[in-house]
Amino acid sequence: MLRTEALSLSYDDVPVISDLDLELPCGRVTAIIGPNGCGKSTLLRALARLMPPASGRVTLNGEDINRIPPKRLARQLAILPQTLRAPDGIRVSDLVMRGRIPWRTFLSPWNEADKTACEAALEAVGMTGFADRELSELSGGQRQRAWLSLVLAQQTPCLLLDEPTTYLDLTHQMDVLALLRRQNRQSGQTIVSVLHDLNLAARYSDNLVLLANGQVVASGAPEQVLTPDNLLSAFDLEARVIPDPVTGTPMVVPLEPAEPVLSAGV
Amino acid sequence: MKGYVPLSLLIFLATSAALLTGQVDASPGVLWSGLVTGEGPGALILDTIRGPRVATALGAGAVLGMSGALFQMLFRNPLASPDILGFNAGAGLAIIAGIAFGIAMPTAVMAALGGVAMALVIGGLAFRGGGGTPVLTIILIGIGAGFTATAVSTFLMTILPGTTASEAQRWLTGSLAARDWSHAAQVLGIGAMLASLALGQARILSALELGDGLAAGLGQRPEAARWWLSATGVLLAATGVAVAGPVPFVALMAGPLGMRLTGALTSAGRMVSGAGAGALVLVLSDLLARVAVPGLQLPAGVATGLLGAPYLLWRLSREMERGDL
Numbered sequence: 001m002l003r004t005e006a007l008s009l010s011y012d013d014v015p016v017i018s019d020l021d022l023e024l025p026c027g028r029v030t031a032i033i034g035p036n037g038c039g040k041s042t043l044l045r046a047l048a049r050l051m052p053p054a055s056g057r058v059t060l061n062g063e064d065i066n067r068i069p070p071k072r073l074a075r076q077l078a079i080l081p082q083t084l085r086a087p088d089g090i091r092v093s094d095l096v097m098r099g100r101i102p103w104r105t106f107l108s109p110w111n112e113a114d115k116t117a118c119e120a121a122l123e124a125v126g127m128t129g130f131a132d133r134e135l136s137e138l139s140g141g142q143r144q145r146a147w148l149s150l151v152l153a154q155q156t157p158c159l160l161l162d163e164p165t166t167y168l169d170l171t172h173q174m175d176v177l178a179l180l181r182r183q184n185r186q187s188g189q190t191i192v193s194v195l196h197d198l199n200l201a202a203r204y205s206d207n208l209v210l211l212a213n214g215q216v217v218a219s220g221a222p223e224q225v226l227t228p229d230n231l232l233s234a235f236d237l238e239a240r241v242i243p244d245p246v247t248g249t250p251m252v253v254p255l256e257p258a259e260p261v262l263s264a265g266v
Numbered sequence: 267m268k269g270y271v272p273l274s275l276l277i278f279l280a281t282s283a284a285l286l287t288g289q290v291d292a293s294p295g296v297l298w299s300g301l302v303t304g305e306g307p308g309a310l311i312l313d314t315i316r317g318p319r320v321a322t323a324l325g326a327g328a329v330l331g332m333s334g335a336l337f338q339m340l341f342r343n344p345l346a347s348p349d350i351l352g353f354n355a356g357a358g359l360a361i362i363a364g365i366a367f368g369i370a371m372p373t374a375v376m377a378a379l380g381g382v383a384m385a386l387v388i389g390g391l392a393f394r395g396g397g398g399t400p401v402l403t404i405i406l407i408g409i410g411a412g413f414t415a416t417a418v419s420t421f422l423m424t425i426l427p428g429t430t431a432s433e434a435q436r437w438l439t440g441s442l443a444a445r446d447w448s449h450a451a452q453v454l455g456i457g458a459m460l461a462s463l464a465l466g467q468a469r470i471l472s473a474l475e476l477g478d479g480l481a482a483g484l485g486q487r488p489e490a491a492r493w494w495l496s497a498t499g500v501l502l503a504a505t506g507v508a509v510a511g512p513v514p515f516v517a518l519m520a521g522p523l524g525m526r527l528t529g530a531l532t533s534a535g536r537m538v539s540g541a542g543a544g545a546l547v548l549v550l551s552d553l554l555a556r557v558a559v560p561g562l563q564l565p566a567g568v569a570t571g572l573l574g575a576p577y578l579l580w581r582l583s584r585e586m587e588r589g590d591l
Contacts, residue, residue, distance in 0.1 A: 050479050074485030081479035087342070087531075094531050101473050102485040106466065150476075154484070 001026050002047060002077075002158060002190070007056035009039070009046050009214075016042045017214040019056070024209075026157075029184045030192045031201035034211035035235050040194045041082065041162050043211065047192070048079035048160050060158070074102035078151040082162040082194075086135050092146045093131040096121055099153030121153035124183055141172035148176070152183065159183075161193040165200070173197065177204035202226055202249045210234050226250040269528040269535075273542045276527070277324075280546055284320045284553045285311065322445040323552045323566070324545045325453035326510035329460065330354075331520030331544015333502035335537045336464055338521045339471055340495050341401045344581060347517040348381070348503035350405060352412025356384025357504040358512035359415040359422075362434055366422045374452055374508040381504035385496060387411060440513030440567025442552045449509040456505045461541065464498045468534035471495060475533065513548065513567045515574020518581075520544035547573070 002024040009017040016039040024030050024047075032040045045051040047058055049065050058065045065073060078099075086095065099121065100114045122128045125145040130138065135146055144164065151159055161180070165173040177195075181204050184191050195201040201208060202222040209219040210226075212234035218225045231239045237254055244251040286292050292311050300308020311317065334347035348354050360380020361373050369376070388411050392404045419438055423431045436443070470491045473481040478488040503517060523546075524530070524539030551569035558564060 045479075048479075048483060050482055070482070070487055071485035074483060077483075079479065079483035081477065081483075083477070084480070085342075085477055087339070087475045089525075090531060098472055098476065098484070101469055104469065150480075151483075 001062075002058070002060055002192070004043075004047070004058050005056055007043075007046065007058060008054045009042050009051060010054045011042075015054070015214065017046070020214070020216065022209065022216060022219070024190070024192055025207060026190050027184070027188045028190065028206040029181050029204065030190075030207040030209060031195045031205040032192065032209045032211060033195055033198060033201050034217075038211045038234075039214045040211050044079075044160055044162050044192070044194050048077060049073065050079065050081075071102050074154070074156075076156050077158045077160065078154040078156040079160045080147060080151045080162065080164060082166060084147055088136075090135050091131070092122070092127055092133055092135060092138075092149070093118075095135060095146055096131075096149045096153050099150040102154060117153045117155050118149075121149040124152055124186075125149045125179060140168055141175060144168060144172070144176055145179070148179065156189070158190040159192070161191070163194050163196065165195065165197070173200060174204075180204070198226060198252045199244065199249075202251070203244060203247050222250050226252060269530060270539075270542070273524065273527040273539065273546070277542060277546050277549070280549045280553070281320055281324065284323070284549050285316050287553060287557055288316060318447045318450050319442050319445045319552070320549060321447075321450035322453055322509050323442050323548045325450060325457050326442075326506040326513070327516055327520070327545035327548025328506075328541040329453065329457040329502045329544070330506040330510075330513065330517040330548070331524065332461055332464060332537050332541040333499045333506070334517030334519075334544065335521035335524065335540025336471070336495060336499040336502070337517075338540075339475055339533055339536060340492065340499070341404070342475065343401045343405065344522055345405050345518070345585065346401060347521070348499065349512070349514050349517045350412070350578075351408030352388060352410075352415060353381045353384050353408075353500050353503050354507050354512035354514075354517070355412040355415035355419070356387075357381040357507040358438055359384075359419045361508070362419045362422050362438065365430065365434060366426055372508075374456060374505060377504040377508035378501055381500040381507070382497065384411060384415065385500045389496075436565055437511045439565040440511040440570065441565035442510055442548075443563060443565070445509065453505055453509045457502070460498060460502045460505060461537075464495075464502060464537055465534050467491070467495055467498065468532070468537060472533040510548070511565075511567060513551075513570050515570050515578065516544050516547050516551075519547055519574055519577050523547070 004020050004022045007017060007020045008015060032043060034040045046053060060076060096118045100117060103114065122131060125148050127145050127149055130142065135143060138146065165176050168176065177200055180191050183189055205222060207220065208222050208225040210217045210230055217234045218230045226241055228239055228241055231237045231252060239252050239254045241250050241252055285297060286294065292308060296308040297312065300306050300312050337346045337348060338344055357377040357380040360376045364371060364376040388408050391407050392399045423434050426434060470486055473484045473486045474488060474491060481488045520543040521540040524543030525536055527543060528539040530536050530539045548566065551573060552566040555564040555566045555569040
């Protein structure tokens with residue numbers, strides 16, 4: 001169980017998140033949503049210990065993550081950052097192998113468990129046939145799946161992803177989100193991602209956390225979070241919420257702004 | 267492992283050629299009988315004339331090449347190598363200063379101190395609160411610091427007596443003349459220790475290559491790891507400089523050349539390939555410098571300069587085309 005206790009985060013003394021108490025349920029798919037600049041990526045970075053808290057703390061199963069040795073934490077919590085850069089010429093097989101780094105000890109040989117983990121990860125993302133391909137030869141969607149195989153090979157109970165669908169077209173966005181949900185259903189892995197698209201987030205998540213101005217506006221099941229009132233207060237957006245005709249999950253349909261936003265300042 | 271066969275073969279051929287060729291050419295038969303019996307002209311060549319020199323070139327080239335591959339991976343930039351970053355010039359300056367001021371310390375220690383001091387100066391100049399100095403900035407600071415160190419070395423030579431100065435000048439260009447087995451043993455012994463230290467950090471390096479966020483997620487401490495890797499790389503380069511002088515461009519060329527020859531992609535594989543390619547380049551350069559002008563033995567650094575300068579220009583133009591510069 002990952003939770004924040006009175007967590008405050010700031011960049012150069014500019015507060016981004018203040019006094020946040022949040023609980024991310026185990027074994028579920030959670031999406032953190034909210035307007036640009038609401039602090040959702042910052043929060044995710046702090047959950048993964050990529051950023052130290054200004055005050056408060058993040059705990060994993062009751063333990064302050066800043067007190068867990070890095071290698072032990074890396075066996076419990078994986079993070080896929082938003083911007084990814086691979087070394088020139090790297091192949092998918094080499095990329096997925098690097099996900100095993102936390103499990104290896106000094107001079108330990110590559111063992112059966114490492115091999116199985118990598119094979120399972122490639123299988124889970126449907127990239128088994130692409131193991132020998134160079135990452136740079138792949139399409140955007142395939143490349144993202146290759147990166148996912150790296151963090152899956154890490155075999156952590158908890159996986160954090162910072163906007164894993166950015167730069168992808170709609171089909172591949174759904175592809176990645178469906179893959180993550182399938183992974184959760186099959187292995188029980190806790191999945192927490194920062195997402196932009198509200199309707200996709202509602203469709204593929206068990207749980208939503210809506211942030212605005214560094215505060216939680218609402219959290220819980222998609223139906224409880226995506227309400228016209230919450231959308232108005234978080235996004236300043238007038239919208240109707242109707243059941244998605246395909247899945248029945250809430251779907252946000254924005255209303256026409258009474259006055260076009262662009263002409264407001266003229 | 268199969269990928270290493272061509273590189274190993276090339277190193278073997280270059281080494282053989284370097285042992286056979288010189289003011290007095292030897293036939294393979296003469297060398298062989300010298301090797302087996304320990305007597306005759308072959309033994310003299312292997313033992314005294316060319317053997318130590320070639321062994322020193324192999325060792326110095328290997329440590330420089332491994333250092334180059336390490337820094338190129340660490341900074342994710344093909345221009346980041348100890349020669350371009352000014353570490354070699356720093357190590358060279360420390361040795362010249364040692365001669366000029368009569369500091370009685372082994373050259374290896376002076377070179378290591380100079381290299382580390384240079385790295386600290388460049389690190390200090392490039393430091394920005396919160397990290398994240400662009401690699402290109404670090405490289406430019408390194409080039410500037412390297413020029414400064416070279417200028418100070420040149421100045422220090424003016425206060426040396428004539429014969430010492432000309433020897434120092436030769437050495438500053440990067441020279442393998444008059445090396446004996448103690449030089450070879452020094453570079454190979456210290457080099458082997460540092461190489462195992464570097465290879466021990468290969469896994470950390472392969473995490474860092476994926477960016478700080480992912481590296482931290484994989485259980486590394488990126489800041490601390492970068493310092494340890496840099497220290498290892500600086501010491502590797504200084505070990506080479508201590509016996510061969512600040513030979514230019516070997517470290518710069520070795521990483522990409524080794525990777526091209528072996529196809530290695532893992533961090534450890536690329537470091538080993540870089541070491542092999544460095545050894546190859548320095549042995550061939552030394553051979554070229556010895557035989558290019560009959561009757562005149564040029565320092566090896568002249569040959570690596572002639573090979574390396576066009577490579578650097580090509581690399582710069584390529585980086586500019588890709589928009590990385």
